[in-house]
Amino acid sequence: MKTLELAARLRRNDPVALAKAISLVENRRKDYKKLLESIYPLPSGPLKIGITGSPGSGKSSLIEKMIAGFRSRGLSIAVLAVDPSSPLSGGALLGDRLRMIQHSNDPNVFIRSIANRGHLGGLSLSTHEIIDLLQAAGKEIIIIETVGVGQSEVDIVNVADIVLMVLNPDSGDEIQIFKAGIIEIADIFVINKADLGGGDIKAGEIRNYFAMSGRDPLVFSISVKEDQGIPELLEGIFRFQREEVGHIREKSASIMKNYIEKIIVERFQEEMRLDPAITSVLDGIGRSNPYLAADQIVQLIKSGGIHDKKN
């Protein structure tokens, strides 16, 4: 399939073309940049919902319920599961995917796992790009799921309009200590497994945490297993979208800036890897004086020109 034909079919929400386009971008295959450059401007705003939380908190079964709820409102949905690089947790996520198989015959539900190669530095550039492909295909709800492991979890704030954090009543000290710093990126807290009891206590802990900073976040106690609280959660998400327009607009602008910055940084990094003059600065003065090396490399980048690799 030619790149432009692929882009055209993608824009008509052809799932085969979409899957192919994602593979092209994920694996940096020939013509992936040409494809990306041909999808702009994108159709206007899907709601991008980031979902994070520890393994075992019930994210995947929650997403399954959310898919059903959004579908009953006639919305077209994509789920992008960002797998951390580790073989172990990667496997766990893959198993979770299988549970979503009940939606597999619905052309308006597109589910895809991607590896996140930019793992140590947060979400990779390709994650942003793949979300754009989903938007180009006209998806109205894009759910981005990350497992609760360091970088990619925190970086979800750079791709999602709304961040949901899934917790359980018995998640222990997690909130007070372990999650400190990560908890602050969430817009909505979902306490799953509330049928076990203790949901209110956990909700109180979350509110107490934020009382220090004057925030009063949305908290929902639900039970995926007992099918309780899902409609209220979805209503809460839509209400957040309606009422926090300014917040979401600001977030979209900062998502875009972060995205552009990642593209530019990737180009300079390519330059740094490929330009023999820069490599020789790194191997020479770069061993002893980083500031002098940085000065020289900036000069080289500016005089030498970025290798324009529109492959």
Next chain:
Amino acid sequence: MKTLELAARLRRNDPVALAKAISLVENRRKDYKKLLESIYPLPSGPLKIGITGSPGSGKSSLIEKMIAGFRSRGLSIAVLAVDPSSPLSGGALLGDRLRMIQHSNDPNVFIRSIANRGHLGGLSLSTHEIIDLLQAAGKEIIIIETVGVGQSEVDIVNVADIVLMVLNPDSGDEIQIFKAGIIEIADIFVINKADLGGGDIKAGEIRNYFAMSGRDPLVFSISVKEDQGIPELLEGIFRFQREEVGHIREKSASIMKNYIEKIIVERFQEEMRLDPAITSVLDGIGRSNPYLAADQIVQLIKSGGIHDKKN
């Protein structure tokens, strides 16, 4: 104190000058770049030991014992505790610091907490710079401690020659799941609180995890409370340093590259924030086509020149 005098006193290991220089760099005060440019080339290689692990695993009391052990070998030591931004865990770290007060009269033990403002993007550039100040002052052992919270934990691999991860026998599923992806950056595992029993089981779990990838990492069971296993751990660190020369040299080179990259990226980011032409690209085409915006910004950076802010 003039900048060059400060640098001279710093190089003579004057603790007052060192503390002042760190504050200058941490707070980006006037002349901090001039100070940094005047400390190169640095005296050769201190051993930089990164220590990470969950709060409560006993990192700080372990560090206290390590300080005593290194001091008895006559080595000059600095401990840099990188606090995540969160008010809660920041407080916990500060409390831990107080326990190290027994070394406070020893001029060859320098302990400092710094806030890590670059939190969401890993360790900030100033963390690298402050480590260089410690090296300039002639420290032979530099311990960098991060609390087990996302980004800064993983990014420690970009500043330390050797990474120690501190665990407890009862840390539960942490290793199998929660820490997946983070566990892989550690060179040496320290199972503290082995007096509780179960240290061997945890050691086995760690070895099993790595059996999949063919790695056989160093694992030490110790008890800080019972003062057991510390000399063996220090011997293990020195053995690693002696035997893994190639690994450490490679790591040093990649630390330096990462450092230089951060300097360059910070310069381009400053440019992006300050240049009105770039801001107008971001506000215009940047709203709809990130690739076009990136192209235009790269051209602007190359034609407009980096604002050279040697303040």
